[in-house]
Amino acid sequence: MAKVIATVSLKGGVGKTTVAAALAEFLAAEFGQRILLVDLDSQINLTTMMIGERRWLELNEAGSTLAALFNDAVDGTSNFDIERAIQRSVSSVEKVTTVDLLPSSLDLIEVQEELSALRVGADDTLAAVNILGTAIKPVADSYDFILVDCPPNVGPITLNGLAMADGYIIPTIPDVLSTYGIPQIQRRVCEFSDEIGRHIVELGVVITKFRLNSTVHQTTVMKLRRDRTIQNVLPDYLPESNSIAGAAEFQPHATLKAKYGTHGQFDRFRGLARTVMVEAGDKLP
Template identity: 25%
Template sequence: MPAKIVAICNQKGGVGKTTLVTGLAEMFSQVLELRVLVIDADPQYNVTSALGVEQPEFTLNDVLAGDPDQNQKIMPGVAADAVMLAGDAWQPRMTRDESYPALHLIAAERNLATRERDSMIARERRLRTALRGMVDEFDIVLIDCPPSLGLLTVNALTAATHALLVTEPRVSSVEGLNEIATTIGEVQENLNEDLVPVGVVINKVRKGRSDQTHWIEQVHEKWGDLVLDPVLSDRELFSKAQAAAAPLRSYGSAANPLRDDLEKLARTIWNGVQL
């Protein structure tokens, strides 16, 4: 079965995409026992660091730059050259295929930002070409998009089978959600007619905040059944785990409420992308 490629995106930063991507990667690999590839398409490389990888030798920037001996042409499947293991802490204790560790990464670096200025023909399709064929080694691929509507985000959406939108309940993030939805529509019309929105995740929710309640209602009103349950709470443990480059399981029972919510989301997303 071809891999499901999920681009995780929002126009605005600060909505907790990194913690969502790493949390879902943990659930898919360690709980659902899937073969997972995470692609860090954000030049801030937060997902790369959070997954325990420092100073990678070959990154997504190198992949998208193309072959210098072939006039920067992208060779189909070349992204395989950039695949590396996530840090040891992120590997499942047991997988269905012990010879194939379940969590892999294509890392980002700061110079990835230069790809926003690429002017090659079919520049929006470079990631799609680079992934062709090689992603079938995995069950699911998660692409962490940058917090903008630039060329890197368009590349991710053009390569993806599904889009997962993430927001927090505040005005700028909800506006960013609407803007990325417009971009998804344009990508569907012009570059990737098979792209399907798999859902909207509401992140960084704090109990008792009346202003957040208003924006949660606005998201439900606009997106209806695409809004996924449960919402994710704004917990300090998320930030601690990211800073320590450690999965939530490292924090024992203190992480159980977050892990339970993420597992429910992961199962819902996995069921959704298989329809």
């Protein structure tokens, strides 16, 4: 059975999607893992990063995105076909062959509101958050890890991701405003864990866009490390770097080094993937 890890935060732009994409590619290429990426963000960043906008448009028109799944739940239809929706071997890096993707859609914005209404109105309030988990269950055994990239909120779509997650990681830029929301997201996940009657393990905080020459970054990292309410600041800080920013562009790369950068970036991401794998092995069921 796959281990399911969500990338969550209440703040946008902190590197959630970049971490999810890179973790998938490094776990696959460097550690031989079979990965399913699940894009839950209506901004479709992970989706366009992996398959490009043109292919996304085709899938969206064909009803082969997660919007179709949630629309089915709201409308009582059954148009969504998971086998058709899963895009196989999506990595732009030639040798990375075991990363699949469940694509998102801009249409998630509308369905999100209807899902909220469903959650409030239904007798079984958990039904509206188990839609994704139920849909993915038949394919879960084909993967070692399912990485769920969440939007920066705790709306019903994020809750669908959390409801199937064994653990979660919180990417953050180590500055004042980015770290501000960490206790809130921890609290929300805790409350939701209670609601579903299952513990969702905090695997740790991932430091992103780290600038060694920034005093704020240095002191914030120190504060986070001392903070007892944070389970674990993962030791592999991701540097702010042009090549990591450029990795978001949909284009072929010969190697992971060519995609993410050779000045320490490759080693940091590889280290992070290794850490997450070890933490998941120790802490997840």
